[in-house]
Amino acid sequence: MSADLVAAWRERVPGAFPRPRPLRVLAWAGFALWLGFALWWFEATPLRLWNGLSGFLVIIRLMIPPSPGELWLEILKGMGESLAMAFLGTLLAAILAVPLGLLGARNVVTNALFRFSLRRVLDGFRGVDQLIWALAYVRAVGLGPLAGVLAITTADIAVLAKLYAEAIENAERRQTEGIAAAGASSTLVVRFGLLPQVLPVMLGHALYFLESNTRSATILGVVGAGGIGLQIAERIRVRHWDEVAFVILLMVVTVAAMDWLSARLRRRLIGATSAG
């Protein structure tokens, strides 16, 4: 195609050809500036990173070979505690989030003011991290796994409720309409029209949270909320790096096992639900 024809098309449909975008260039320049400033501010120089790397290598050398130490029973108990915390916390959050998710869904609750205020409250809960909740609960109910369970539940209810609400809003209207048209009450419409559609999504979300909480429950112990985190924090304090390495390996294996289990469970539950 000749240059003339290209020019003619450019004349006819200017929107189809890229134009210079000064605003976009400006935005990219601003981004580069901000990146440079942040690096300068935190003194992220290559030299510092290099020195940090050698310090890291020293730790790794001290970690080999990993050893369970003498208190290996304590370590196993801590791991069990962490798993139980993750499981209990996620279970509570997943169940408590169901009514909240329903109340927060536009197609279930039509009162905009109520829904708006509920969602803002949930936003507030979501703004606070699990670790902060853990610190607060350790003060409130004392050291130990209960604080961890409560921290996981509080932090996850809000997120799960939002995800549930979105799943409910994305449910197909035609299916619920079919139930309502058969003369069912509104609760029964939710039970038979909505639940079969959203339950697999909810279960999927809950299982992802279980996986992720297995990881985060290992760290809650650092602030005193029980579990394996406490064990690892103590060993880092006294520089028993070989035992730290053992605990880390144990965590990796546990988390991998949990991921595997939850993936299998998700496939089975969701497959069965959508078939039934």
Added chain:
Amino acid sequence: MNATLEIQSLSRRFGNTAALDAVSLSIPAGQMVGIIGRSGAGKSTLLRMINRMAEPDAGRIVWGGQQVTALRGQALRDWRTGCAMIFQQFNLVQRLDVLTNVMIGRLNRRRGIAARITALLGRFPDEDRALALSALERFDLLPTALQRAETLSGGQQQRVAICRALLQQPHTILADEPIASLDPRNARTVMEALRTVNRRDDITVVVNLHHLDAAREFCGRIIGMQAGRVVFDGTPEQLTEAAAERIYGAPTTRPAHGSEPTEDAILAARWAVA
């Protein structure tokens, strides 16, 4: 290059069923060929094999001295560019605008590192843009050029897909049930577009069709398939009622008294109304 497409005893099994059973065909350049048959007769498999989106268990495809079934890498991509594919569900990228969807037909022309990097950045040369616009204008789609593909109707999307195929500057267009998801009027415009492409651009068109009235009307040559075999190959005039019955294994226009009309009969009736 105008060469004859030679299909030589292609076979393919899926489990216990033979999708293709020693199919041999010769398609000279410039023909408009309709392949008809019930679903599962092997039409799609055959078309996908020509484009090399599916592989045969045995047999081969030859085109202009080139053994198509042995191509690899860049040569295979060039072959795919040369025989453009049209799909039943259009296979456009719904979130990209129509213009970009059409320009995708030019992607295989990007040779060299620099050209590939600009392609990765989503940029297309002005010439591609102009070519895409003129293709869209041909099929009355110019006003939609800057819309997302998902905002278009099925018939419009299929014509966008034809534009994409044209930008590949192919020697052959393979259309796999291009009108099966369209209402009768849109089906007609799409078939007319394919006929235009065949006659005016001198592109060989091989089109799979579910029912035979469209094939009768638009194709100069009709191939009937049943259970992976070619059971008919001739002109529309030669496709008698008895021949059609052999292909579909049931009467196609007048169902026997008291029996349910076949799906094909219903589709044929719908076509006739349009």
